[in-house]
Amino acid sequence: MADSQRTSEPINFVHQDEIWKAHVKVVKDSADVWPSKWGFLTEAYKEYERESTKLMEAVRRVELPHHLAARPSTPPEKYIHVGPSPPVPQTSQALIGWRSGHSHLQLEKYGTVHYGRRSFLKELGWPLDSCN
Structure with a gap:
């Protein structure tokens, strides 16, 4: 790749072709010798x-006990409830964060996030x- 970026030296296309032919020959010979x-x-x-x-056939034939058998999956609609969306406000930023301003839509299921509220310097007194 560094050869193609050099512009001061002329490119010898015949030499490049010979190198390519040698690579192809090595790959072909390797493919012929590989089975032996x-x-x-x-x-194996x-x-x-x-x-x-x-x-796998043996595993498929084994019956699992009732308490280890896989239960059918519950549809998400049964335990996730999302209220209907209000109309999109007519502002320049209408599509960015417009649902987060309404508390009744319950986007934060587990409350507000409190990460990063502590200071290492305050903990040390x-x-x-x-530290600047």
């Missing part, structure tokens, strides 16, 4: 797949201008 060197892995993988399917 690493072909045993394909058999096929054996693993056969064992895996046998185990230091004056606030001690």
Whole structure:
């Protein structure tokens, strides 16, 4: 990639082509030799797949006790209630945060957030201008 950014030296296209041909030849030769060197892995993988399917069949046949069986999921409408939205106000920022201004829409289900209200300096009893 650094070669393509150099503008002071001329590019030798024949040399670049020879390098590309060498790369393609190495990849092709590697693909031809791979089965003789690493072909045993394909058999091991096929054996693993056969064992895996046998185990999955055995697992499917086992019945779970009643207390471990999965219950059907409850639809979200049963426990999440969102009130209807009021009309969008006619302002320049009408679409940003217009629901958050209404307390009856209950966007904050668990109350207001109180993170980051503590000061490390106050906990140590230091004056606030001690670290600048």
